[in-house]
Amino acid sequence: MSSRSYINDIVVSSRIRLARNLVDIPFPMKSTAEQAEQALDALENATGAGTELAFEEFEVIKVDDLNDSARMSMVERHIISPELGHNKSAATILNKDKTVSIMVNEEDHVRIQCILPGFSLYDSYAKANAIDDALQDKISYCFDEKLGFLTSCPSNLGTGMRAGVMVHIPALVLNSRLSNIANMANKFGLALRGIYGEGSDALGDLFQVSNQYSLGLTEIEIVNHIHSITKEIIKYERDERNKLLINQEDLIRDKIQRAYGILTNAYMLTTKEAMSLLSLLRMGADLEIFNGVDYSILDSIIVNIQPATLSLTFNGKVDERSRDIFRAEYIQKQLTQN
Amino acid sequence: MLCDLCKQYPATIMIKKIINGVQTEIHLCEQCAKRETISTGGKYDLSDFVKGVLDMQSGIDNSTYPQKNISEFFAKKLPKCPSCGLAFSEFRKTAKFGCENCYSAFSSILEPILKKMHGKTVHTGKIARSAGVDIIKKREISDIQHQLMKAVNEENFELAAEYRDMIKLLKENAGNEQ
Numbered sequence: 001m002s003s004r005s006y007i008n009d010i011v012v013s014s015r016i017r018l019a020r021n022l023v024d025i026p027f028p029m030k031s032t033a034e035q036a037e038q039a040l041d042a043l044e045n046a047t048g049a050g051t052e053l054a055f056e057e058f059e060v061i062k063v064d065d066l067n068d069s070a071r072m073s074m075v076e077r078h079i080i081s082p083e084l085g086h087n088k089s090a091a092t093i094l095n096k097d098k099t100v101s102i103m104v105n106e107e108d109h110v111r112i113q114c115i116l117p118g119f120s121l122y123d124s125y126a127k128a129n130a131i132d133d134a135l136q137d138k139i140s141y142c143f144d145e146k147l148g149f150l151t152s153c154p155s156n157l158g159t160g161m162r163a164g165v166m167v168h169i170p171a172l173v174l175n176s177r178l179s180n181i182a183n184m185a186n187k188f189g190l191a192l193r194g195i196y197g198e199g200s201d202a203l204g205d206l207f208q209v210s211n212q213y214s215l216g217l218t219e220i221e222i223v224n225h226i227h228s229i230t231k232e233i234i235k236y237e238r239d240e241r242n243k244l245l246i247n248q249e250d251l252i253r254d255k256i257q258r259a260y261g262i263l264t265n266a267y268m269l270t271t272k273e274a275m276s277l278l279s280l281l282r283m284g285a286d287l288e289i290f291n292g293v294d295y296s297i298l299d300s301i302i303v304n305i306q307p308a309t310l311s312l313t314f315n316g317k318v319d320e321r322s323r324d325i326f327r328a329e330y331i332q333k334q335l336t337q338n
Numbered sequence: 339m340l341c342d343l344c345k346q347y348p349a350t351i352m353i354k355k356i357i358n359g360v361q362t363e364i365h366l367c368e369q370c371a372k373r374e375t376i377s378t379g380g381k382y383d384l385s386d387f388v389k390g391v392l393d394m395q396s397g398i399d400n401s402t403y404p405q406k407n408i409s410e411f412f413a414k415k416l417p418k419c420p421s422c423g424l425a426f427s428e429f430r431k432t433a434k435f436g437c438e439n440c441y442s443a444f445s446s447i448l449e450p451i452l453k454k455m456h457g458k459t460v461h462t463g464k465i466a467r468s469a470g471v472d473i474i475k476k477r478e479i480s481d482i483q484h485q486l487m488k489a490v491n492e493e494n495f496e497l498a499a500e501y502r503d504m505i506k507l508l509k510e511n512a513g514n515e516q
Contacts, residue, residue: 021438023438023468026421026422026436026437027422027434027435027436027437027438029432029434029436030422030423030424030436030437107434129464132464136466136467136468140466140467140468141466141467141468142438142466142468143465143466143468143469144438144441144461145461145469145473146459146460146461147441147460147461148461148463148464149461149464149466150435150438150441152434152435152436153433153434153435154433154435154448154451154452154455155433155455155456157452157455157456157461158456158461158462158463159461159463159464161463189457213455213456213457213458214456215452215455215456215458215459215460215461216456216457216458216459216460216461216462217458217462217463218462218463218464219463219464
């Protein structure tokens with residue numbers, strides 16, 4: 001199990017996003033079609049052949065050229081944000097290994113996003129920062145000495161940075177400790193949010209810890225905060241998992257094995273049911289109750305069973321019921337072929 | 339002077355508020371003042387308005403926002419952004435600016451909003467290359483000055499001396515280039 005490091009089982013991925021705007025062009029909300037195109041051209045030039053970034057082999061994908069499922073699937077895979085795509089020049093400039101997505105003409109002209117697997121926030125920041133530097137060979141950003149990088153929404157002002165880690169914390173959820181974690185994060189100016197699903201109905205026990213403030217702190221200070229809080233969350237989640245094992249091993253073992261039973265035998269599975277069962281398997285793998293499937297496979301199943309991505313796998317639009325059948329088939333195949 | 343809101347009756351009441359150094363004045367007739375104080379629950383506070391902006395930003399439906407009239411008043415009083423034409427009322431609705439110049443056009447209302455949003459109002463992070471060499475160097479020096487103070491406070495005078503020399507060198511270099 002190559003990807004089974006001490007920390008990967010709790011921190012799924014680490015993400016940095018930098019919001020930037022080009023000088024002399026109104027922000028996307030107020031820019032004309034020509035100005036939006038101009039912004040996209042500038043970014044294409046800054047990332048293409050002959051630039052410092054050529055080695056990334058960036059590809060420009062215009063949102064307008066994607067059908068609904070393809071666009072939604074990119075949202076589900078966190079490559080683009082749901083907000084990207086209200087104008088003709090909205091695009092993502094995506095690198096070859098899909099770790100860097102430069103969104104163009106979202107709320108801001110430029111949103112550099114870097115997502116790396118596991119607990120790798122510093123690497124993710126280093127990468128996003130290097131791309132930010134390289135882009136400035138060709139383009140100039142809106143910047144104010146006092147206010148920092150000027151963004152469309154003042155909530156992103158200053159560093160323009162949103163940093164976050166995706167954590168899988170089923171034991172904290174199971175033992176109703178989520179509000180403690182949320183409060184702790186809050187004290188450090190961080191927010192805890194569900195990744196899939198709305199509000200408290202977070203699917204798969206997956207949450208994002210991210211900074212609320214972008215002004216008045218340096219980038220490294222923000223990353224340091226999230227890093228240390230995440231270390232605490234890992235510790236708490238591990239404590240809760242140990243408690244589960246000590247106090248109710250039989251119950252947990254039963255839950256996890258039942259989850260495997262349903263996932264490999266069900267004829268239909270909704271996203272919601274599949275997500276909570278997969279969450280149990282993921283924890284089961286760490287507790288050595290469930291063996292045989294690598295984390296990376298479980299994580300790719302979680303992404304691939306989301307509605308739009310699943311529709312794409314099965315070539316086009318399908319109704320909800322057939323999708324639930326496809327989902328069950330797909331999961332069974334993935335879990336049993338290994 | 340006529341009432342700022344109805345522009346029909348003479349203004350007899352002035353409400354003055356200073357928030358984070360930003361002073362705002364509003365002159366009202368008795369009728370409008372009465373309506374305003376009732377509609378705001380007896381308070382006339384910009385921070386509620388800021389909260390309104392924040393609530394909208396976090397997606398909370400704010401249809402019952404009690405200070406509609408007051409912020410409509412600000413909408414009239416603050417000019418549109420000369421560069422992109424964004425009106426304050428648009429900003430109030432979306433919490434989004436239309437261009438880089440909006441920040442100077444609406445600078446008078448910015449500080450309390452930033453305080454509320456970030457707790458701070460001054461950027462201390464990365465500097466864009468477009469800011470120019472001078473600002474980058476200035477920041478470099480002020481960062482080291484910061485370190486120097488810290489070293490002095492910790493009575494680490496050896497380190498402090500190093501920082502002092504670094505600052506001296508940076509300042510000299512800056513001087514030579516000019």
